[in-house]
Amino acid sequence: MGASTFLPGVSGAPRGIAYGRRAAPTRRWTSADVRPSVQGRTQVTAVERAAAILVEQARPLALRAYDQIPMRSEDLIRQVRLVAPLLADRAVAFVGDYDSASALIGLLGAHDAPCPSHMLVLDFDDRVLATLEMIARRHGFADRLEVRRYNVFDPVPPDLVGRYDWFYTNPPYGASNNGESGRLFIARGCELVRRDGRGCIILPDDANRPWTRRAMMATQQFMAAHNWLVRAKLDDMHHYHLDDDPHLASSLLLVEHVADAYGVRRAMPYIGRRVQAPEIPHFYGRRVAPPYPAHIPVDIQAVGRRA
Numbered sequence: 206m207g208a209s210t211f212l213p214g215v216s217g218a219p220r221g222i223a224y225g226r227r228a229a230p231t232r233r234w235t236s237a238d239v240r241p242s243v244q245g246r247t248q249v250t251a252v253e254r255a256a257a258i259l260v261e262q263a264r265p266l267a268l269r270a271y272d273q274i275p276m277r278s279e280d281l282i283r284q285v286r287l288v289a290p291l292l293a294d295r296a297v298a299f300v301g302d303y304d305s306a307s308a309l310i311g312l313l314g315a316h317d318a319p320c321p322s323h324m325l326v327l328d329f330d331d332r333v334l335a336t337l338e339m340i341a342r343r344h345g346f347a348d349r350l351e352v353r354r355y356n357v358f359d360p361v362p363p364d365l366v367g368r369y370d371w372f373y374t375n376p377p378y379g380a381s382n383n384g385e386s387g388r389l390f391i392a393r394g395c396e397l398v399r400r401d402g403r404g405c406i407i408l409p410d411d412a413n414r415p416w417t418r419r420a421m422m423a424t425q426q427f428m429a430a431h432n433w434l435v436r437a438k439l440d441d442m443h444h445y446h447l448d449d450d451p452h453l454a455s456s457l458l459l460v461e462h463v464a465d466a467y468g469v470r471r472a473m474p475y476i477g478r479r480v481q482a483p484e485i486p487h488f489y490g491r492r493v494a495p496p497y498p499a500h501i502p503v504d505i506q507a508v509g510r511r512a
């Protein structure tokens with residue numbers, strides 16, 4: 206990738222971080238792979254800060270009604286630092302990405318940090334997709350980032366099924382439906398990856414917020430029931446620009462499909478079909494009623510409703 210110009214006068218790896226293009230790891234990853242990154246340096250470098258500011262300033266206005274609630278920049282940087290080495294040289298599908306983790310990974314990748322070989326961002330918001338595409342084009346990683354309009358209520362387009370090494374999602378948490386909103390995003394992610402695929406999921410799990418505990422329990426049971434193992438879980442990793450609960454923290458889960466656990470891949474609910482809004486009550490909380498928009502157009506005034 207060419208050098209990015211988002212921080213004039215600064216190029217190469219951020220100081221203090223052992224970045225550098227790595228060959229794809231041949232051994233299996235474990236939670237030990239992420240531990241050093243968590244315990245490691247936390248000081249944000251100039252390159253990381255500039256990249257995060259760029260992303261933050263480029264993002265369209267967040268639509269709170271549809272759960273667009275940006276992660277705090279320092280947490281997003283830490284998150285990207287943590288996962289980028291795992292995703293390096295892999296094909297990664299992002300299911301929703303208002304946070305713009307893909308763009309931050311790409312920007313730092315243009316400065317020799319680990320970077321996926323291919324990133325596909327699926328989102329129902331054209332503004333998010335256009336912004337990510339613009340950042341990638343301007344900063345030298347358009348060859349690695351592809352965007353496609355997609356609504357999780359629709360089946361995964363057949364040409365994308367089973368194509369990716371990893372999925373990545375920071376979904377709506379489903380505070381009013383025991384986490385089911387998140388599980389629709391996760392099921393779509395699971396369908397996008399190959400038989401021994403992996404996933405990076407961001408969800409809350411907080412003893413002071415019992416709904417998060419119950420939702421996390423249901424989601425882990427859902428994963429296990431469909432042959433997905435939680436290989437690592439790091440709590441209290443991220444906070445959000447969330448006015449009504451600024452202290453809500455989310456966890457990072459790294460999951461892996463055990464392809465041969467039962468000889469066959471057990472089908473998850475929702476896979477291969479369209480989901481009707483009433484199947485998942487309160488998808489965006491109790492205050493947002495269906496019909497939900499099929500997509501968010503670049504001209505937000507023209508937002509349409511599903512028939």
Ligand SMILES: C[S@@+](CC[C@H](N)C(=O)[O-])C[C@H]1O[C@@H](n2cnc3c(N)ncnc32)[C@H](O)[C@@H]1O
Nearest residue numbers: 272273274301302303304329330356357376377
């Ligand atoms: C729901 S937000 C979750 C909060 C997260 N911190 C964020 O803002 O990215 C994640 C992404 O899902 C997208 N999204 C919401 N509803 C969707 C839907 N029905 N289909 C596809 N993407 C959707 C949003 O546009 C956003 O980019």
